[in-house]
Amino acid sequence: MSPQTTTHYRTCNLCEAMCGIEVEIDGEEVVSIRGDEQDVFSRGHVCPKATALKDLYDDPDRLRQPVRRVGDRWEPMSWDDAFTEVVDRIEKIQDDHGRDAVGVYLGNPNAHNFGTLVFGPPFLRTLGSKNRFSATSCDQLPLMMASYFMYGHQLLFPVPDVDRTDFMMLIGANPLASNGSIMAAPGIKKRLEAISKRGGKVVVIDPRRCETARVADEHVFIQPGTDALFLLGLLHEVCAPGIDLGRISDSVKNADRILEIAKAYPPEQTEAITGVPADTVKRLARELRAAPKGVLYGRVGACTQEFGGLCMWLINVLNAVTGNLDEPGGSMFPSPAIDVRATAGGFGAGRGSFGRWKSRVRGFPEFGGELPASVMAEEMLTEGDGRIHAMITIAGNPVLSTPNGDQLDRGYASLDFSVSIDFFINETSRHADIILPPVSPIQRSHYDLALYLTSVRNVSKYSPAPFPLKDDELDDWQILTELTSRLAARRHGKLSKQYLIARASQKAGPERVLDLGLRLGAYGKRFNPFGTGLSLGQLKKNPHGIDLGPMQSNLAEMLPDKHGPVDLAPDIFVGDLDRLRARFLAPGAVPNDGQLLLIGRRQLRSNNSWMHNSQRLMKGKSRCTVMINPEDAERLGVKSGDQVTLRSRVGQVTAPAEITGDMMAGVVSLPHGFGHGRDGVQLDVATSHPGVSVNDLTDDQLMDELSGNAAFSGVPVTLKAAAQVVAAE
Ligand SMILES: Nc1nc2c(c(=O)[nH]1)N[C@H]1C(S)=C(S)[C@@H](COP(=O)(O)OP(=O)(O)OC[C@H]3O[C@@H](n4cnc5c(=O)[nH]c(N)nc54)[C@H](O)[C@@H]3O)O[C@H]1N2
Ligand SMILES: Nc1nc2c(c(=O)[nH]1)N[C@H]1C(S)=C(S)[C@@H](COP(=O)(O)OP(=O)(O)OC[C@H]3O[C@@H](n4cnc5c(=O)[nH]c(N)nc54)[C@H](O)[C@@H]3O)O[C@H]1N2
Ligand code: SF4
Ligand SMILES: [Mo]
Secondary structure, eight states: OOTTOEEEEEEOOSSTTOOEEEEEEETTEEEEEEEOTTOTTTTTOOOTTTTHHHHHHHOTTSOOSOEEEETTEEEEOOHHHHHHHHHHHHHHHHHHHOGGGEEEEEOGGGGGOHHHHHHHHHHHHHHTOSOEEEGGGGTTHHHHHHHHHHHSOTTOOOEEOTTTOSEEEEESOOHHHHOOSSSBOSSHHHHHHHHHHTTOEEEEEOSBOOHHHHHSSEEEOOOTTOHHHHHHHHHHHHHTTOOOOGGGGGGEEOHHHHHHHHHTOOHHHHHHHHOOOHHHHHHHHHHHHHSSSEEEEEOHHHHSSTTHHHHHHHHHHHHHHTTOBTSTTSEEOOOOSSOTTSSGGGOOOOOOOEEEEEOTTTOOEEETTBOOGGGHHHHHHSOSTTOOOEEEEESOOHHHHSSSHHHHHHHHHTOSEEEEEOSSOOTTGGGOSEEEOOOOGGGSOEEOTTGGGGBSEEEEOEEOOSSOOOTTOOOHHHHHHHHHHHHHHHHHOTTSHHHHHHHHHHHHOHHHHHHHHHHHSTTBTTTOTTTTOBOHHHHHTOTTOEEEEEOOOOHHHHSOGGGOSEESSOHHHHHHHHHHIIIIISTTOOSOOSOEEEEOOOOTTOOTTSSTTOHHHHOSSOOOOEEEOHHHHHHHTOOTTOEEEEEOSSOEEEEEEEEOTTBOTTEEEOOSSOOTTSTTOOOHHHHHSOOOOGGGTSOTTOBOTTTOOBOOTTEEEEEEEHHHHHHHO
């Protein structure tokens, strides 16, 4: 260690686990990154991606200054010129074609970036476009919809109390690869193993025997996209002997309606469709009822399917009717130090909304001010008034991450103007006219404003920037506030309230907002001025974080006043049961006409589409393989390693086959986030391990019609050995 080396305690921003890291820095060089043993939440746990934060910082392909596209080339430009041009073009397009002609897409890393979370919303308000999209509608939208209609706030996320439960059923979640989602729980493997060790049980429902299934006590295969039927069967069995809502009975309504619904779905009726034997459903229901504390937890696999909304509703209902809602060891609501749902500190993140406006082409309703990402391409490509002419893409790569990526690729190519706030020239930003690159995440201060809403323990931790930024280096929040103030000046003049607030935000920065939020929050200095009451100063004195204890029963305080009790049976979900019946149970319904069904998968060494430029993570053989069950492989004449071509309604891709008994028969799996072979991508490592994009197969027309979420699970595909395809063509 050189004498100049300093140690910085931070939080890894890559996934939702929020692992504490210890970063050695020499001047501006990142020397090493390892797990922080003293972090109050993660206690030293990290995954291989933590060290890749150094690769991201060092990456020669990472943009250090704004660039402008000139034909096939990129030219560096000054920040001032870049801002001027971006604001000119946005203004002109909005003047000519209306506010909605400029669309916005917000990607996943925004959720890990408190500067963007604080200053993104004022930018969006100033822009004033109804064509707002984000990764939400490819992810947790059904869960937010269930929270909105049942609990009255889209961000009131029920979280499984994994550390105190005796029975946990994971439905469409693979936290051993993903490290958990809407359940921030670093070191999840140990936490799950601890359930079994204390005599409890972990059950995984998944069409693939995933990494989590291997450490679970039981794994149950399920036909992709049929979880709503499985959950209704479970509800039938759980409710049959009668239910006791216990302590929360005054805080919920419509339990009678649930009992009526449950009667209609005996598991015998659905076993042939779900592939889960009725006896298994009955036994699982008995085990769940018998467990002193139990919880169902559903994530990406259960959300991103045709009935994702129903799945998320039913999981919430099952947790409530088994007496596990708001109970330790059940499904609980964290109480974060800064509660963005409350108005204290000036956040007041909206309760949510539904159907205030609709998308132009297919008429999909907005949720929480956003339209589904699945309609983005058609809004660019369909001529007529109201077409999207320009895009602002902030920390997202929708060409790889949203359904029918190839169509969206054409959509982006057709735009009059596009700007990406991103540090890479990747599959989406290669279409930009201008790219505005923020600094690397390790260079900025960090506070997990959003993820503490989903944390299995209440924790608060702040990490300052490790060294000052240079004059020509900007963080995301600075880019956003500069755009906001320039747009506000043009629109409303320099004496306007909008402009003055934007300028004040630029001067104050997000730390001021954070300090105020902490002081006014539930653990704040306001309540405890002399002791350990939270403030930014207090967090600075505790660089490994402050543990605020386990989740507490708090349902009554959490429900927004206007909403009243928890609605167990909102009309919107009950009504959607007709669509489910028509799809699977009506006479003549064809649940699946014998085609293979495609699902996705996440991998520990990958992070959606954007950590593939780290040599350390990419080394070894290609992981972008088509997993296929041995019976299917034999029937189709495919051997391990053969190149196989998958074809769906929207496209085809070719990748090597990986034959494994971990796949359910009739189901194939391809990971998402690959497909770096498109022209113009400037990622040296990623393009040498390009893989193919699963979202060139997933279908923009295949959605959860209720929520508008993309249905990535259960896409019908055909599979042929690539050699046969070539011979036939
Ligand atoms: N088939 C299939 N598709 C899926 C999924 C799936 O399971 N299957 N999962 C879906 C889910 S859950 C999600 S969340 C989405 C993710 O979808 P997206 O958010 O669209 O994609 P990411 O791959 O996360 O891309 C993040 C982009 O942000 C950039 N970036 C990283 N950090 C920062 C930063 O700090 N600031 C800025 N300005 N830019 C940054 C990266 O370079 C990259 O271009 O994908 C979805 N797509
Ligand atoms: N290493 C790594 N970690 C990540 C990410 C990453 O890309 N890489 N992405 C982050 C993001 S943005 C998110 S949202 C989280 C997501 O975290 P998780 O929700 O844990 O997501 P996955 O790992 O995709 O797990 C989904 C599981 O659902 C299964 N599945 C697919 N279809 C169905 C179905 O129809 N029914 C059922 N029951 N199961 C099904 C899949 O086989 C898979 O095992 O992970 C985060 N963490
Ligand atoms: S699990 Fe890995 S990627 Fe996620 S926060 Fe921890 S170190 Fe970072
Ligand atoms: Mo996600």
